[in-house]
Amino acid sequence: MNLAANNTSLFLAAMLVLVALGISLWQKLGLDRDIVIGVVRAVVQLFIVGYLLKYIFRVNNLWLTLAMIGFIIFNAAWNAKKRGPGIDHALAISLLAIFVSTGVTLGVLVLSGAIKFVPSQMIPISGMIASNSMVAIGLAYRSLNSQFHDQRQGVLERLALGAGLLDASIAIVREAIRTGMSPTIDSAKTVGLVSLPGMMSGLIFAGVDPVRAIRYQIMVTFMLLSATSLGSIIACYLAYRNFYNEQKQLK
Amino acid sequence: MNSLISLEKVNYQIADQHILHDVDWQIPAGAHITLTGPSGGGKSTLLRIIAAMISKTSGTLIFDGQPIESYDPIMYRRQVSYCFQQPTLFGETVADNLAFPYQIRKQVMDTQRVVTALNNVGLSERTLHQPIIELSGGERQRVALIRNILFLPKVLLLDEVTAGLDENNKQIVHAWLRQLNEHDHVTTIMITHDATEIAAADQLAKVVAGRLEVHA
Structure with a gap:
């Protein structure tokens, strides 16, 4: 090396x-x-x-590994929460969204044999998944906040027509999910052409054959798509109700 | 005569700003009421409270024999429909807007009914597929009004909906609203400064500095 x-x-x-x-x-x-x-x-x-x-x-202890993953998820949720000022329960929502997106993605990777359940693989991969999910959720929160502000009149009119809260917010929710996912999709399109991303660069740095290294990068591309889509959809669907009060009025 | 809507000592305040003071108001079913008063006096606030778009700070509001709190706000707003001054249209085309009331009720748009409604306000069937950015202010206002009445509400609350319209458009909308009131028995309350509209009303109410005066 x-x-x-x-x-x-x-x-x-x-x-x-x-x-x-x-x-x-x-x-x-x-x-x-x-x-x-x-x-x-x-x-x-x-x-x-x-x-x-x-x-x-x-x-190499199971519980210590899980505790470390839990710590990563909590920190990611804490940071995502900060992007959603004014959203009540943003920490709990982020925690659930990042926990599920990380858990499901990790689960698929482990069950498919792409990674092994050893701390040196589980912890770095959890970090990558949770941080991407965190960024996606942060972007989605920001988008929810700005859209509920800018499109206030449209939301009020939908409510006045007797729309339920989801019907009144669906366009905003969809746009926020899109905003959360789009950086991952964009980078999936340019991966290898513009950037040699972290996973692959790290392996190449460490002397691994690039043809093997790209397999891991492909896995990363897949897992980040899953993590950001799950994270964004869970966070948005749980967060949009926060913009309304108990009388189903826009706050 | 039984009141469809009855307000008793309704107050509305934001922080220490008192916007409505002890409003008492009986609104008979089928009435056609105009609401006037200086701007900033609290007219829109009063209509928005009746529309369940905001909640009164204190007092009671009875609709159809039950306090407003006992209704699900969504179902209530389908019966007491509020139309904004200078409304925003949704989506791309007029059809997107007129399909909305059906979508939220999980129904397929009744094209025949929509076209009839368009004709009633002097718009043609062709308008249905027109992009909303091509519409004039008067056409937008009429499309917005149709959204409110495709499923006939019991009460229609109109916030200066004719203010931006030219004389011709105003007359079309007036005739249509009269038809809704007389033929379909929709109770209408409209905020207006228009002398002809005021003259045509059964009841004239005025909000001045947060207090309501009613002239039968």
């Missing part, structure tokens, strides 16, 4: 952060604080995760 990233090379690579900071200061983007916080968090979190994973992989 030709893997040479050490602490010194990382320190030198940190110059790249200065590029982003420089642009933020020069263009007065006001992002400098966020960039610094983001970088510090990334470094600290990754170091902790690195040591934690090393331990979990060595112990």
Whole structure:
């Protein structure tokens, strides 16, 4: 293997952060604080995760693996929730949506034999699934919020005509699900042409034959489609009711 | 005469802003009522409360012998139908709009009935497949009104629906509303500033600074 990233090379690579900071200061983007916080968090979190994973992989305990997956799902839900300000129970909804989308997708992968139930495969794959589901749900929440705001009059008119809450919201719900899924579909179309995504790049980096590496990338493409579609549909169908009160009026 | 709708001490406030004060109102079945008053006085709020689009803060509202709270809001709104000033049309074509009342009742659009309704307001069958962006303001308003009456409601609440129409369109809509009221016994309450409409009403009500005055 030709893997040479050490602490010194990382320190030198940190110059790249200065590029982003420089642009933020020069263009007065006001992002400098966020960039610094983001970088510090990334470094600290990754170091902790690195040591934690090393331990979990060595112990190879079922419950510890499940606990780690649970932790990933909870964090993903927590982050998705933040994209849905004003949506009540956004945490519970996100948790359910990410749990189901991750669970179903992982289940299919394990049962089909694509991955083995060992921590070194289960945990990274769960992370990929949950994070994509999280992004999809976050986008869907944002879309719900903006559409219920922009199309308020249309929703009110549907209600005034005696539409049920789903009939009054269905166009918005569909658009939000579409918004949640579309980045995954777009990247599925360009995978290999524009980007060599993480899974495949990582394997190639580690010296695996590209023809084998792409099989894993194909699996990732499939699993992300399932995860984002399940995550978006569950989150949207549970969240749209939040825009109405008990008297079935638009809040 | 029995009241179809009866309001007693109905109040509506948002935070400390009192929009309607102790409104008492008896609306007989089959009446044709006009509602006037200065803008910002609370007319639309009053109609929206009757339409169950918003809820009163206090007081009682009885519809057909039962308090409004005892109805499922969705089923109630199918009987007490509210039409907005400057309505938005949905989808792409006029047909998308006129199919909507059928969709929400899980029924197939009754094309014959829809075409008759279009003819009644001076629109042709051809309009049905017209894209909504091609419609004039008057045509939009009429299409919106048809959405409200394809399934005849007991009460039709009209919020300045003729305000944007020219004289010719206004007359078509008036004649049609009169027909709905006299022939189909739809109780109508319309917010208007139009002198002819006010003169044609059985009851004239006025909302000034959140208080209702009724002149029989």
